[in-house]
Amino acid sequence: MAWELDTAHSEVAFAVKHMMISTVKGKFTSFAASVSLDPKNVTAASVEASVDIASIHTGEEQRDGHLKSGDFFDAEQHPKMTFKSTSVKQSGTDVTIAGDLTIKGSTKPVTLKGTMEGPAKDPWGNQRVGFSLATEIDREDFGLTWNQVLETGGVLVGKKVKISVEAELIAK
Secondary structure: OEEEEOHHHOEEEEEEEEOOOEEEEEEEOOEEEEEEOOOOOHHHOEEEEEEEHHHEEOOOHHHHHHHHOOOOOOOOOOOEEEEEEEEEEEEOOEEEEEEEEEEOOEEEEEEEEEEEEEEEEOOOOOEEEEEEEEEEEEHHHHOOOOOOEOOOOOEOEEEEEEEEEEEEEEEO
16 A cells, blocks of 8 residues: 655654764755555565755754765755665564665665554544654765864764654555
């Protein structure tokens, strides 16, 4: 069964250490997904998703511009980040989705872990299902290697990036 992403009730977010002492959070405001899912047989599901890099939003315009530049995502040359599932596992409400993540032309396997809620019927008679998923990547594995060494011996931007996805889907 085909499902459509309800972008008004979904989010793709990230968090990364700044100067090794605080965490900067951000999100992407433009994304899409194509999902095939039978809630009674989740392991047969498939997901293809894309994120518009230019939609990055950290609450700081200058930082967003730097993240879009060639130092990081190079949004002009690589306008989308994509994910394509390779397997789905379920145990109760716990879900694990393995797949290939492509950022800046580099594709690496990642595993998203989290929960599935539903299905449930909304007030208009539509079937909905929700997923809360998370993973952590090393940004340098995807060619996002820009950094600055600090006087204290640390670095300006952490290598590990936590990615979280809140996805609400509507049956087509």
